[in-house]
Amino acid sequence: MSLFSVFNVAGSAMSAQSQRLNVVASNLANADSATSSTGQVYKAKQVVFSAVPVNGAEATGVKVSQVVEDKSPPKMMYDPKSPLADEKGYVAMPNVNVVEEMVNMISASRSYQTNVDTMNAAKSMLQKTLTIGQ
Amino acid sequence: MIGKFDNNMQFQEVALRLREQRQQVLASNIANADTPNYKARDFNFSQAMQHALAPSGANAAELSTTNPAHLSAGSGAVVGGVPLQYRAIRQGSVDGNTVDMDVERNQFTDNALRYEASLTMISGQIKNLLAAIQG
Numbered sequence: 001m002s003l004f005s006v007f008n009v010a011g012s013a014m015s016a017q018s019q020r021l022n023v024v025a026s027n028l029a030n031a032d033s034a035t036s037s038t039g040q041v042y043k044a045k046q047v048v049f050s051a052v053p054v055n056g057a058e059a060t061g062v063k064v065s066q067v068v069e070d071k072s073p074p075k076m077m078y079d080p081k082s083p084l085a086d087e088k089g090y091v092a093m094p095n096v097n098v099v100e101e102m103v104n105m106i107s108a109s110r111s112y113q114t115n116v117d118t119m120n121a122a123k124s125m126l127q128k129t130l131t132i133g134q
Numbered sequence: 135m136i137g138k139f140d141n142n143m144q145f146q147e148v149a150l151r152l153r154e155q156r157q158q159v160l161a162s163n164i165a166n167a168d169t170p171n172y173k174a175r176d177f178n179f180s181q182a183m184q185h186a187l188a189p190s191g192a193n194a195a196e197l198s199t200t201n202p203a204h205l206s207a208g209s210g211a212v213v214g215g216v217p218l219q220y221r222a223i224r225q226g227s228v229d230g231n232t233v234d235m236d237v238e239r240n241q242f243t244d245n246a247l248r249y250e251a252s253l254t255m256i257s258g259q260i261k262n263l264l265a266a267i268q269g
Contacts, residue, residue, distance in 0.1 A: 013165035060162035
């Protein structure tokens with residue numbers, strides 16, 4: 001039954017998209033964290049998707065192949081009162097682009113919804129198949 | 135006698151099997167809508183149907199492989215005897231992904247409805263047979 005692998009395909013896409021949403025949440029939460037647990041300034045993270053065969057050649061799922069850190073330089077904010085300020089009075093702030101993250105969040109949640117719909121369609125098709133001859 | 139029942143339902147059975155496989159291919163396209171460099175794929179349903187319904191041996195164009203070292207004629211993925219093809223690009227994207235969600239959703243819904251139509255028809259055939267048996 002090929003329809004059962006639709007569940008695997010859509011499920012893999014759902015977990016990949018929810019991981020993307022997780023990363024977005026982490027970036028947004030830390031948009032104003034001047035320092036992280038490592039003592040360094042927080043760097044924005046992004047997930048990288050790659051296609052993986054599920055079973056056979058025709059079914060292709062998704063997995064998160066890696067989580068990369070944004071290489072762009074930290075934003076320098078002038079705040080001489082802060083204990084983290086350098087000798088010129090600047091504090092390094094995370095390189096999170098809040099607008100970009102919001103767009104990423106909407107895109108991830110829409111893709112997640114689409115895959116839920118795919119799964120529901122496969123489910124109703126299978127249920128109808130069970131009623132053959134009744 | 136069983137052979138006659140079998141022939142009676144073979145058409146719809148083949149159609150259901152191929153619709154199922156196509157649903158899987160379309161679900162893969164939808165799942166990979168955000169994957170960089172993923173190319174959307176599909177197969178020609180009517181060709182697959184003709185290939186599946188042709189009596190065995192009718193497809194003389196296929197190469198026979200008599201040695202495991204022989205290469206098969208079709209190098210790519212095959213569904214129901216026909217090759218999986220890449221969809222023609224309508225609007226390219228920067229990351230090399232060719233999934234067009236409008237096309238995929240359209241085909242996905244169309245395929246699901248036609249699957250249900252086949253189910254209805256095979257149920258109708260079974261009901262006809264039952265009516266013939268029970269009078």
